[in-house]
Amino acid sequence: MDTMGRHVIAELWGCPEDKLNDLHSIERIMVNAALEAGAEVREVAFHKFAPQGVSGVVIISESHLTIHSFPEHGYASIDVYTCGDRIDPNVACDYITKALGATRLESIQVPRGVGPIHVQDVKVRAL
Amino acid sequence: MDTMGRHVIAELWGCPEDKLNDLHSIERIMVNAALEAGAEVREVAFHKFAPQGVSGVVIISESHLTIHSFPEHGYASIDVYTCGDRIDPNVACDYITKALGATRLESIQVPRGVGPIHVQDVKVRAL
Numbered sequence: 292m293d294t295m296g297r298h299v300i301a302e303l304w305g306c307p308e309d310k311l312n313d314l315h316s317i318e319r320i321m322v323n324a325a326l327e328a329g330a331e332v333r334e335v336a337f338h339k340f341a342p343q344g345v346s347g348v349v350i351i352s353e354s355h356l357t358i359h360s361f362p363e364h365g366y367a368s369i370d371v372y373t374c375g376d377r378i379d380p381n382v383a384c385d386y387i388t389k390a391l392g393a394t395r396l397e398s399i400q401v402p403r404g405v406g407p408i409h410v411q412d413v414k415v416r417a418l
Numbered sequence: 419m420d421t422m423g424r425h426v427i428a429e430l431w432g433c434p435e436d437k438l439n440d441l442h443s444i445e446r447i448m449v450n451a452a453l454e455a456g457a458e459v460r461e462v463a464f465h466k467f468a469p470q471g472v473s474g475v476v477i478i479s480e481s482h483l484t485i486h487s488f489p490e491h492g493y494a495s496i497d498v499y500t501c502g503d504r505i506d507p508n509v510a511c512d513y514i515t516k517a518l519g520a521t522r523l524e525s526i527q528v529p530r531g532v533g534p535i536h537v538q539d540v541k542v543r544a545l
Contacts, residue, residue: 294493336463348475359481366421368530399535403495408526
């Protein structure tokens with residue numbers, strides 16, 4: 292398998308607090324984001340923190356999606372990393388951004404497995 | 419909880435093929451890397467691909483560690499993301515780099531949860 296991959300690092304702000312504190316909803320959103328992008332889901336692990344916040348990962352055949360939510364700050368930290376060029380990580384990221392009701396997205400894309408690391412596609416979007 | 423975090427993205431090259439194809443050894447290395455850095459392990463999920471390669475994640479109270487290995491290329495893609503300033507993600511990254519016998523490390527550090535995304539600490543090291 293080729294090592295080439297694309298890793299989107301996204302910061303979502305302005306998400307409603309209740310959405311960021313709902314483990315089952317977040318798990319469903321992350322799995323659906325993977326499927327929406329055409330990825331194959333392999334493992335799913337989510338954890339709810341006390342008093343608040345959710346962390347989770349979806350391992351896909353093509354790498355992974357992760358989330359860490361901070362409900363009290365309306366903030367969710369998202370990573371979508373896809374190996375190969377069949378799956379576009381931005382499709383999953385856009386799905387998550389919309390589903391979590393973010394009002395602001397900052398993201399960068401980092402090519403993986405292709406030599407010196409550099410940053411592409413810096414985006415800041417009000418939504 | 420404060421949103422501030424540090425995310426180390428590392429590309430390991432020159433790792434022995436057998437190390438990159440051993441699910442149980444990689445899982446142990448990733449969990450030990452988290453513990454070595456002083457993190458609290460919450461969830462662990464690893465997957466072995468056919469014919470080769472391992473993907474896995476360790477969710478810690480302070481965020482996550484992930485790995486994707488490509489044994490035939492001697493390449494492992496590593497992420498160590500730690501929230502707060504108590505845990506240094508570089509400690510875990512250095513532990514993994516050594517344990518997997520990499521001969522070359524490329525890494526960047528991306529601050530998370532603190533506003534516009536930028537890249538810090540670009541490193542390229544022959545080992």
